[in-house]
Amino acid sequence: MTSTVQKKQFSSPPRRVAFFVTCMVDAIYPDVGMSAVELLERHGVEVIFPEEQTCCGQPAFNAGFRNEAQELAMRFVDIFEPLVVSGQVDAVVAPSGSCVTMTTHFYDALFEDPNLIEYRRRAENLATATFELTEFLVDALGVTDVHARFNGKLAYHASCHLLRELRVDEQPRALIANIEGAERVTLDGDDECCGFGGLFAIKNGPISTAMGEKKVRNIVKSEADVVTLCDVSCMTHINGLLEREGHHCRAVHIAQVLNNQTDRAVHVVDQAQEPAPEAPPRRWQDPHAGT
Numbered sequence: 001m002t003s004t005v006q007k008k009q010f011s012s013p014p015r016r017v018a019f020f021v022t023c024m025v026d027a028i029y030p031d032v033g034m035s036a037v038e039l040l041e042r043h044g045v046e047v048i049f050p051e052e053q054t055c056c057g058q059p060a061f062n063a064g065f066r067n068e069a070q071e072l073a074m075r076f077v078d079i080f081e082p083l084v085v086s087g088q089v090d091a092v093v094a095p096s097g098s099c100v101t102m103t104t105h106f107y108d109a110l111f112e113d114p115n116l117i118e119y120r121r122r123a124e125n126l127a128t129a130t131f132e133l134t135e136f137l138v139d140a141l142g143v144t145d146v147h148a149r150f151n152g153k154l155a156y157h158a159s160c161h162l163l164r165e166l167r168v169d170e171q172p173r174a175l176i177a178n179i180e181g182a183e184r185v186t187l188d189g190d191d192e193c194c195g196f197g198g199l200f201a202i203k204n205g206p207i208s209t210a211m212g213e214k215k216v217r218n219i220v221k222s223e224a225d226v227v228t229l230c231d232v233s234c235m236t237h238i239n240g241l242l243e244r245e246g247h248h249c250r251a252v253h254i255a256q257v258l259n260n261q262t263d264r265a266v267h268v269v270d271q272a273q274e275p276a277p278e279a280p281p282r283r284w285q286d287p288h289a290g291t
C-alpha cells in the first residue's frame with residue numbers, strides 16, 4: 001500500500017456498509033459512533049456492525065510491538081475483507097482518520113514476510129473500500145449538506161493522519177460550510193498537530209502539552225464556541241487542556257455536530273471532566289469496642 005490509495009469508485013451510491021467503530025469510540029465515546037451510524041442511515045445507507053471486531057493494531061504498531069500488531073491486523077482483514085469481497089457490504093466506514101490510516105496505509109509494513117503475501121493482497125484490496133466518515137459522505141455518497149444546524153461560532157481542527165496520510169481535508173470543510181446558522185471562524189494553525197499523537201503524549205508529555213497549549217491559545221483567539229474535528233483522540237487532548245485552563249469552548253467530533261447533537265456532546269464532555277464527589281468521611285471505630 002502507498003500513501004495514495006486509490007479508493008473504490010461507485011457507479012451508484014453505496015447502500016450497505018460495515019461500521020468499524022474503533023477502540024476509543026467504542027470504549028469511551030459511544031455517542032460518537034451512534035451519531036455516525038445515524039448520519040449514514042439518514043442518507044439511505046444500511047449499517048451492519050461486525051461484533052467480533054477489535055483493535056486495528058495501531059497502538060501496538062506505534063509502540064514497536066510488530067508481532068502483536070500483526071495479529072490484530074490479520075484479524076481485522078479476516079473480519080472485514082470477506083464482507084467486501086462477497087458483496088455483503090459496499091464499503092467499510094470508520095469515524096476516525098487515524099484508524100483508517102492504519103488499516104489502509106500501514107498494514108503493508110506488517111505483511112512484508114513472503115509467507116504473508118496473501119494477507120498483503122487482501123489488505124490492499126480492503127484498503128480501497130475503507131473510508132473515513134466524512135470522506136465516505138462526500139466522495140462516495142455525494143453529500144455535502146446533511147441539514148445540520150448550529151447556533152454559534154464554529155472552528156475546525158484538521159487532525160494529522162486525516163490530513164497528511166489520507167489527504168482528506170476538503171470533505172469535512174465542505175460539510176461544515178453547509179451547517180445552517182453556524183458562524184465559521186478561522187483557527188490559526190488549524191492544520192498543526194494538537195500534540196496528542198497517541199503514545200507520543202505519554203512518552204513526551206512536556207512537548208505534547210506545549211503543542212496542545214499552543215492549539216488552545218489559537219482556539220481561544222478564534223472565539224469559537226466549538227471546535228470540531230474528525231478524531232476523538234485529538235478531541236480528548238484538546239478538551240483536557242480547554243477544561244484545565246477554564247475556557248468555555250469544547251472540542252466535539254464532527255459526527256455529533258453534523259447529527260445536531262453538539263449540545264449533548266458538550267454536556268457529556270463537561271460531565272466527564274467534573275471532579276468526582278468527595279466520599280463522606282469515614283468514622284473510626286475501635287475494633288475492640290463491645291468486646
